[in-house]
Amino acid sequence: MSFGLTIGALARQTDVKVATIRYYEEIGLMPKADRTEGGQRRYGAAERDRLAFIRHARDLGFSVEDIRGLLALQDDPSTPCDLAHELAARQVAAIERRIRQLAVLKGELTRIADSCKGGRMAADCRVIHALADHGQCAHDHAAHDRIAAEPAVPPPTRKAIVRAAKRA
Amino acid sequence: MSFGLTIGALARQTDVKVATIRYYEEIGLMPKADRTEGGQRRYGAAERDRLAFIRHARDLGFSVEDIRGLLALQDDPSTPCDLAHELAARQVAAIERRIRQLAVLKGELTRIADSCKGGRMAADCRVIHALADHGQCAHDHAAHDRIAAEPAVPPPTRKAIVRAAKRA
DNA sequence: TTGACAACCTCAAGCGGCTTGAGGTTCAAG
């Protein structure tokens, strides 16, 4: 089964950095790896697949906590997959919100920048003035919601997770 | 000039949290505030305007470091405003990139979620399988560039800034 | 067998941009 992949080889295959793999082990996303006598990690196909799954889900914008849930599903394939759909749907909705927001911001910024073509002094610069006065804006805008969906159940703190992972 | 605004009143007027205002003072975005005899902060119109400027620029997605540059321009209105335009243009470009990425992600996720309508077991769930296998994806996707533009000159570390602000 | 050297190891701290909390002090109204 095991190919005896080193952590570096695994990193190359999955395009996940070495330090990140160790981090995933620390927080319990990846299992504790087998070790050589000298203490170096060695991985097999199952670990590679799991890491690829994580990588892909991260690329799609899922939070680490979301991924914990998705991995639990994958680990126990007899449970219903409604959770996976709910997470996916929330993620799509969050992405849509974010796209709409960004479109508004882009319009605002473009309008501001176009209204003053540079080369003049800051005192007369429309960019500066527009930033100083939100009243000039065509829309309300607030850029800072996050993409990740908020979990229905308040999750354990990160410190708690790291600690739990260390105990286990 | 000074209305003698308390930090709480300023927070309400600008929609910036009290703790955030103190943080901005710590990192030197806001000047050290005047204090009452008892040591409480009091603000005037100039500070309110500056904070509104910061708030607005943050809403538009500018990083704190970008804002430092924009504020310096505002503080010295005889300098040319090319920097402001460059920052604005970079920000627009970054937003466009981000929107394109998110559109790809959304398409991918929607396709995945639609291909399996829930209610079944995780073993057969397309969402789970699609996450496990990037080969099923219609596009490459990597969600994790940031919106903020990278500065041309490597900036001082954050710690250094906080320390410098404390010395001053 | 040995020596070089890349790749590995752990542990601690850093990044942005705030937020939260503990534990204490000030201020304005009644």
Add this chain to the structure above:
DNA sequence: CTTGAACCTCAAGCCGCTTGAGGTTGTCAA
């Protein structure tokens, strides 16, 4: 004069890693 909301400082926490120091292992050629 007393209440109590609002203020103060300082430290630590949040996410999801990344970086760095300082030391050890594994592999290859000479």
